[in-house]
Amino acid sequence: MTDMFRKSNPTRRGVLKGGAAMAGAAAFPAPFVHAQEAVTLRYLSTAVNQSPAIAEKASEELGINIEYIAVNTDEVPRRVITQPNSFDLVDSEYFSLPNLVPSGNMKGMDASRIDRIDELASVIAEGTVNGEKVGWDGTAPHEVLYLEGQDATAFASEPTDWITLIPTTYNADTLGIRPDLIDKEISSWASLLDPEFAGKSAILNIPSIGIMDAAMALEARGDIAYGDKGNMTREEIDFTIEKLIEAKRAGQFRAFWSNFQESVNLMASGEVVIQSMWSPAVTAVRTQGIPCVYQPLKEGYRAWASGFGLPQTIDGRKEDAAYEFINWFLSGWAGAHLSKQGYYPAVLETAKGFMEPYEWDYWYEGEPAAEDIYSPDGRLLEEAGAVRDGGSYWERMGAVACWNAVMDENQYMVRKWNEFIAA
Amino acid sequence: MSDAVEAIAEARETRASGRAPRRRARREGHGAAPYLQAAPMALVFLIFFVLPLAATIVVSFWQYTQYSIEPAFTFQNYGDVFYGCLRDLPDLCTTFVTYLSTLKFCLIVWACTLTIGFTVAYFLAFHVHTLKVQVIFFLLCTIPFWTSIVIRMISWIPLLGRNGLVNQTLVGMGVIDTPLEGLLYSDFSVVLALTHLYTLFMVVPIFNSLMRIDRALIEAARDSGASGLQTLTAVIIPLARPGILIGSIFVVTVVMGDFLTIGIMGGQQIASVGKVIQTQMQFLQFPLAAANAVILLAAVLAGVWALLRLVDIRKEL
Numbered sequence: 001m002t003d004m005f006r007k008s009n010p011t012r013r014g015v016l017k018g019g020a021a022m023a024g025a026a027a028f029p030a031p032f033v034h035a036q037e038a039v040t041l042r043y044l045s046t047a048v049n050q051s052p053a054i055a056e057k058a059s060e061e062l063g064i065n066i067e068y069i070a071v072n073t074d075e076v077p078r079r080v081i082t083q084p085n086s087f088d089l090v091d092s093e094y095f096s097l098p099n100l101v102p103s104g105n106m107k108g109m110d111a112s113r114i115d116r117i118d119e120l121a122s123v124i125a126e127g128t129v130n131g132e133k134v135g136w137d138g139t140a141p142h143e144v145l146y147l148e149g150q151d152a153t154a155f156a157s158e159p160t161d162w163i164t165l166i167p168t169t170y171n172a173d174t175l176g177i178r179p180d181l182i183d184k185e186i187s188s189w190a191s192l193l194d195p196e197f198a199g200k201s202a203i204l205n206i207p208s209i210g211i212m213d214a215a216m217a218l219e220a221r222g223d224i225a226y227g228d229k230g231n232m233t234r235e236e237i238d239f240t241i242e243k244l245i246e247a248k249r250a251g252q253f254r255a256f257w258s259n260f261q262e263s264v265n266l267m268a269s270g271e272v273v274i275q276s277m278w279s280p281a282v283t284a285v286r287t288q289g290i291p292c293v294y295q296p297l298k299e300g301y302r303a304w305a306s307g308f309g310l311p312q313t314i315d316g317r318k319e320d321a322a323y324e325f326i327n328w329f330l331s332g333w334a335g336a337h338l339s340k341q342g343y344y345p346a347v348l349e350t351a352k353g354f355m356e357p358y359e360w361d362y363w364y365e366g367e368p369a370a371e372d373i374y375s376p377d378g379r380l381l382e383e384a385g386a387v388r389d390g391g392s393y394w395e396r397m398g399a400v401a402c403w404n405a406v407m408d409e410n411q412y413m414v415r416k417w418n419e420f421i422a423a
Numbered sequence: 424m425s426d427a428v429e430a431i432a433e434a435r436e437t438r439a440s441g442r443a444p445r446r447r448a449r450r451e452g453h454g455a456a457p458y459l460q461a462a463p464m465a466l467v468f469l470i471f472f473v474l475p476l477a478a479t480i481v482v483s484f485w486q487y488t489q490y491s492i493e494p495a496f497t498f499q500n501y502g503d504v505f506y507g508c509l510r511d512l513p514d515l516c517t518t519f520v521t522y523l524s525t526l527k528f529c530l531i532v533w534a535c536t537l538t539i540g541f542t543v544a545y546f547l548a549f550h551v552h553t554l555k556v557q558v559i560f561f562l563l564c565t566i567p568f569w570t571s572i573v574i575r576m577i578s579w580i581p582l583l584g585r586n587g588l589v590n591q592t593l594v595g596m597g598v599i600d601t602p603l604e605g606l607l608y609s610d611f612s613v614v615l616a617l618t619h620l621y622t623l624f625m626v627v628p629i630f631n632s633l634m635r636i637d638r639a640l641i642e643a644a645r646d647s648g649a650s651g652l653q654t655l656t657a658v659i660i661p662l663a664r665p666g667i668l669i670g671s672i673f674v675v676t677v678v679m680g681d682f683l684t685i686g687i688m689g690g691q692q693i694a695s696v697g698k699v700i701q702t703q704m705q706f707l708q709f710p711l712a713a714a715n716a717v718i719l720l721a722a723v724l725a726g727v728w729a730l731l732r733l734v735d736i737r738k739e740l
Binding site: 410 | 520702
């Protein structure tokens, strides 16, 4: 991989050499010849998490080359389990951890090497916002954040020095709607199954997430009260799928989608007017000049979080570089960059330092934009005066009801999900 | 006249080839050369087809958890594939419903591609007389393959969607009041996209068969007083059978395993065997997926076998 880079980009290497050599010299007092080569980290994650600007900036500031490996949400855990040698850094959803950790392919991260370990957002580290507990249904990140030891294959119930994933991005999803094509007020997840939107609603075809959407809608409609909707019993799964099949046969759904771009296309083309959406997807529809609202609902949000993990096989300079990159990632520039796309970063304070005050007020404080809001690549997102949907960070994350989940009955759930697709 | 001359020349060749077996028999004595010639293909087949297939069959008997697969010899996976199939009778279980749905698409797409493919091939073979024009038309037939499948699929949306070109035109012309919903994300759109994609697979082998038909035979049919339709059904179609069969095998096998087109054009709401396998792979249920793949393979092989029973392809070629 380094060879490839060397051939394709000799000039940048020249520039980087100085920085890399210094970093290398600091880590290795011995005169290693190859220590002058920039380290390349193969970064495995979904495409939405892979901003070229972040790789460029990291390369500039750290002399570390980031080589993105873009795959689907479902493919990330599959790669970790089946090909643990094929990456150096993985950006994985927390809900995959109950599958990843027992496989023994992940290496616990040493908390003492993460500079800002104590500054991680409390919603991830403790499951609280402003000291208040949020909904913990599903795979809440704080429940799977710590390991008993570096090579442990089970989670620790108390905070330890070994971390599974350091948060990169997280957010709260809710229903996205096309206000121009919907007349009535939307205030509940139940609207997803509202017959008035027959043929115009959509859900995710990623079973772990789609079933949570369905559960939110069914519970909101009063069909069922789940014990823990993120960890359903077989009876609860049967009931949920049965109701979904009913809705599908009645023509409720226009389509199912499985990646970011599909959800944006469905919404932008007007094929779908209501569906659960990621906040940045709503932003993406809006940048096309099409009205789209990220609609806060009374039942709360379905949250997700993604974070950096290390493969068991990493060591030496690569491992050092990975820690260096993660520390840089938490130091603000990357957090600000992601914030301006609508994501939330692990450490809020450092991100704030890299944002203009009016940007911070708009993205985090829920205040009207004092100036026009631009995306990191310079496109106009909102004109001055706009207020972010869902309000401030604390309002949004404080209203989380559940998290994306892998259930104990996952295999059964997938089988039933296939029945739903086939019905 | 020239046709007749050609026919005579061909007949002579056939007679001459009677001597061929003796010549071939002599050549066979010459050791390893033929084996060496066949070796590269055999190796490729062994490494990239036989071995993975064997692995798939072996794994289909293994056990799995959410993060591991373990060697075992269990029929559990096959049991899971047909879960509820006996219990739910007379209702159909998921697997049967899925196969029926896939089979339905196979038949419809087969009928569509055959009709269109035969017509196009007929036109190319009998109405286009110069090779150059034939080549140009062939290139036109490959247009669907010029873009990637993803782009092709996305571009159906502005055409067939609720606010797409077709609907806008129809509404504008006053033919319909409200947009047709069934144009996109429906059985119709799946059949349309598959037909659009795979007609070429019919055109090529049928064209090939048609080009081999001795024109003298058609002349003879006409001379004997056969109508155009009679010539078509009694002479041309029977002689085009090998081409039709080869095209059918292509189309049926490809559609049976398709999940991308059915998935995207069906709005992921229409089940296909391939999609089931894909979902199981995503959730690391490799043995279950392998069992499904083995069953799919058996179903496709049975289909091909049935098709081959209709035509003795070795004799006809």
